[in-house]
Amino acid sequence: MDMNKVDIKNLSLKELGHALKDLGMPAYTARQIFTWLYKKRVTDFEQMTDIAKPFRAELAKRFCIPALKLNKKQVGRDRTEKYQFVLADGASIESVLIPMERWHTLCVSTQAGCALGCTFCLTGIKGFKRNLTVSEITGQLAAVQAENPDMPVSHIVFMGMGEPFANEHATLGAIDILTSEEGYQYSNHRITVSTAGLVPQVRRFIRESKANLAVSLNALYDDTRTALMPINATYPLAELMAALEDYHQHRRGRITFEYVMIKGINDGIAHAIQLAKLLKRFPFKVNLIPFNEHRGTDYERPDEDHIRAFQDYLQKHTIACTVRTTHGEEIEAACGQLGGKNIAQEELP
Numbered sequence: 467m468d469m470n471k472v473d474i475k476n477l478s479l480k481e482l483g484h485a486l487k488d489l490g491m492p493a494y495t496a497r498q499i500f501t502w503l504y505k506k507r508v509t510d511f512e513q514m515t516d517i518a519k520p521f522r523a524e525l526a527k528r529f530c531i532p533a534l535k536l537n538k539k540q541v542g543r544d545r546t547e548k549y550q551f552v553l554a555d556g557a558s559i560e561s562v563l564i565p566m567e568r569w570h571t572l573c574v575s576t577q578a579g580c581a582l583g584c585t586f587c588l589t590g591i592k593g594f595k596r597n598l599t600v601s602e603i604t605g606q607l608a609a610v611q612a613e614n615p616d617m618p619v620s621h622i623v624f625m626g627m628g629e630p631f632a633n634e635h636a637t638l639g640a641i642d643i644l645t646s647e648e649g650y651q652y653s654n655h656r657i658t659v660s661t662a663g664l665v666p667q668v669r670r671f672i673r674e675s676k677a678n679l680a681v682s683l684n685a686l687y688d689d690t691r692t693a694l695m696p697i698n699a700t701y702p703l704a705e706l707m708a709a710l711e712d713y714h715q716h717r718r719g720r721i722t723f724e725y726v727m728i729k730g731i732n733d734g735i736a737h738a739i740q741l742a743k744l745l746k747r748f749p750f751k752v753n754l755i756p757f758n759e760h761r762g763t764d765y766e767r768p769d770e771d772h773i774r775a776f777q778d779y780l781q782k783h784t785i786a787c788t789v790r791t792t793h794g795e796e797i798e799a800a801c802g803q804l805g806g807k808n809i810a811q812e813e814l815p
């Protein structure tokens with residue numbers, strides 16, 4: 467990537483319109499360019515044939531259209547695909563494509579690493595490198611789709627490396643391009659942002675975005691939650707729940723809670739009872755995620771009978787609850803296993 471040029475995929479339609487105006491181009495050219503970039507997915511200004519030649523030359527002088535560099539792709543036994551991309555400055559990020567029968571979900575990263583340090587998460591254990599740009603977030607979709615032209619990504623979840631709301635500006639900018647008429651045209655219903663619970667950003671998200679919200683909950687008491695997720699010391703459960711009540715009042719939508727089940731920490735029936743009590747004030751759904759054991763922590767996956775008993779209790783109390791099937795466990799693509807390590811040096815089992 468030419469560092470002297472502006473990455474055009476970092477600009478919103480409005481920002482691009484302003485930049486073009488400064489170059490003496492008509493405002494409608496911004497829409498044409500968006501169509502070329504996101505619908506026709508061209509990689510060169512010369513391919514934008516409905517833009518006058520001198521303008522194309524001017525665009526090429528000022529802007530670049532970078533693509534993510536794929537370093538490694540691994541395919542699991544269940545067809546889950548893990549992609550490792552190397553960014554222009556050498557940082558690496560990972561994305562996971564989960565093909566299902568009727569839809570295909572792409573899990574994207576928003577940061578290289580993560581600063582929140584959740585103790586069960588490999589990304590958190592490895593620390594933080596930097597925020598991704600809008601272009602690097604949407605670029606994961608472009609790159610994965612280019613690898614899989616016959617497998618259209620139907621849903622996008624912001625659940626990869628990083629806390630999306632710690633990179634709020636780029637996360638919202640990427641959602642804007644993913645959902646805009648001139649961009650990728652995804653419905654907001656097909657996009658889910660998962661947060662560890664950054665309360666001020668959750669409140670802004672309620673006002674500024676129509677995408678779905680998921681909350682990584684994982685514990686029902688502040689002491690346990692703070693031990694698993696240090697961010698809870700800043701935004702304890704009561705503050706988080708108050709913000710989520712606002713979400714319900716504004717949207718009337720159901721909130722998804724992710725609950726990573728860890729043996730002996732949060733997997734007992736007493737926890738299921740407390741979960742039902744804590745969340746009763748708004749409609750919600752729970753994804754139980756049995757902990758995926760990985761190097762770097764001593765936490766263990768709960769026994770199967772604990773997982774079943776937990777799920778049975780919630781279902782008996784009419785709480786929508788699924789146990790998330792682990793995808794790509796053997797390629798470390800499962801939840802909490804994205805670590806940005808150099809998978810190029812590793813062998814698949």
Ligand code: SF4
Binds near residue numbers: 628
């Ligand atoms: S679980 Fe999410 S917020 Fe917590 S450290 Fe991992 S990536 Fe960051």
